[in-house]
Amino acid sequence: MCYYAELPWQASNDGLCCGGGQGSAVKRGRLFTAIIACALAALHCGAPAFAADRATPFGAAKTQVVLLGTGNPQPDPDRSGPATAVVVNGSAYLVDFGPGVVRRANAAALDKGVQALVPTNIKIAFVTHLHSDHTAGYPDLILTPWVMGRQAPLEVYGPPGIKAMTEHILAAYQEDIKIRTEGMEHASPHGWKVNAHEVVAGVVYKDGNVTVTAFPTKHGDWKESFGYRFDTPDRSVVITGDTTPTQATIDACHGCDVLVHEALTLKFLANNRRPNPQGIDFHAYAAKYHTTTAQLAELANKAKPGLLILVHNPITLRPNKRPGASTPEDLLQEMQEAGYRGKVVVGRDLDVY
Numbered sequence: 357m358c359y360y361a362e363l364p365w366q367a368s369n370d371g372l373c374c375g376g377g378q379g380s381a382v383k384r385g386r387l388f389t390a391i392i393a394c395a396l397a398a399l400h401c402g403a404p405a406f407a408a409d410r411a412t413p414f415g416a417a418k419t420q421v422v423l424l425g426t427g428n429p430q431p432d433p434d435r436s437g438p439a440t441a442v443v444v445n446g447s448a449y450l451v452d453f454g455p456g457v458v459r460r461a462n463a464a465a466l467d468k469g470v471q472a473l474v475p476t477n478i479k480i481a482f483v484t485h486l487h488s489d490h491t492a493g494y495p496d497l498i499l500t501p502w503v504m505g506r507q508a509p510l511e512v513y514g515p516p517g518i519k520a521m522t523e524h525i526l527a528a529y530q531e532d533i534k535i536r537t538e539g540m541e542h543a544s545p546h547g548w549k550v551n552a553h554e555v556v557a558g559v560v561y562k563d564g565n566v567t568v569t570a571f572p573t574k575h576g577d578w579k580e581s582f583g584y585r586f587d588t589p590d591r592s593v594v595i596t597g598d599t600t601p602t603q604a605t606i607d608a609c610h611g612c613d614v615l616v617h618e619a620l621t622l623k624f625l626a627n628n629r630r631p632n633p634q635g636i637d638f639h640a641y642a643a644k645y646h647t648t649t650a651q652l653a654e655l656a657n658k659a660k661p662g663l664l665i666l667v668h669n670p671i672t673l674r675p676n677k678r679p680g681a682s683t684p685e686d687l688l689q690e691m692q693e694a695g696y697r698g699k700v701v702v703g704r705d706l707d708v709y
């Protein structure tokens with residue numbers, strides 16, 4: 357069956373799905389869109405999805421996956437820099453801190469009621485790799501919650517280089533830190549600090565809510581980059597960051613409840629001449645750094661997630677402003693044409709799953 361997934365607490369959601377699964381309620385205002393969308397999707401619908409029903413029903417899940425930033429380097433006002441939060445029992449675990457992360461976190465708290473994402477409550481973060489689109493929000497994540505009252509140091513886990521990046525950011529802001537702690541603001545003497553942990557593949561973090569396991573990804577010339585699997589009391593969530601398709605991702609998911617993965621549209625690649633006007637051979641770059649929809653369909657058919665969330669895509673939510681750019685519908689259509697029949701949604705900022 358096909359449905360337009362609109363979760364009760366979501367403002368918007370582009371989820372189109374072919375296959376089995378528990379259809380979420382379709383709000384009346386969205387019904388027409390849903391009918392059109394399902395009619396389009398039906399063109400590509402095939403057999404019921406493999407075991408999609410075993411995914412934890414969203415409404416009953418204690419663990420929430422909150423999309424804080426679903427964009428990429430493009431300064432898209434609708435799609436903040438890469439950042440995803442896994443929220444368990446009132447605690448937030450952040451993966452990546454792209455530009456805009458702290459404001460999106462506060463929006464999740466204010467507009468979606470996710471109190472764990474009140475910025476002063478964010479204490480633990482993981483980073484997949486050190487590309488600027490995934491880390492340009494790092495100084496913001498260190499400093500803004502502290503200025504707003506966080507007392508404890510931030511705990512950050514990531515590949516080699518995260519320690520040096522942390523030290524350089526703190527050095528850049530040393531005068532700010534001095535004035536805020538020693539001056540009239542009386543900011544916490546510890547809340548600006550960061551304990552940066554450089555990880556290797558394996559279990560990198562464990563507490564009463566989660567076990568976090570890092571696995572290697574392949575992202576072009578980056579020597580080390582990681583995806584993370586979160587095992588909580590009720591769900592398993594895998595967030596890959598940027599990567600080409602890898603067996604390690606398939607193994608890390610292996611029937612996980614939620615897989616958050618990037619996907620480039622074939623349409624985007626087709627629209628980029630080789631080389632483009634800037635001299636970039638984007639096809640060669642994409643093959644070394646990223647994953648296409650066709651590749652992701654093949655990967656996800658092996659990994660078998662209960663729900664696949666697409667992020668970091670070359671899409672626009674304003675096609676009238678960027679004619680020719682890929683759209684969420686293009687993404688889903690390509691996934692279906694490539695033979696993916698599981699539950700798949702296009703993530704939008706502030707979606708909660």
Ligand SMILES: [Zn+2]
Binds near residue numbers: 429487598668
């Ligand atoms: Zn990226």
Ligand SMILES: [Zn+2]
Binds near residue numbers: 598
């Ligand atoms: Zn990257």
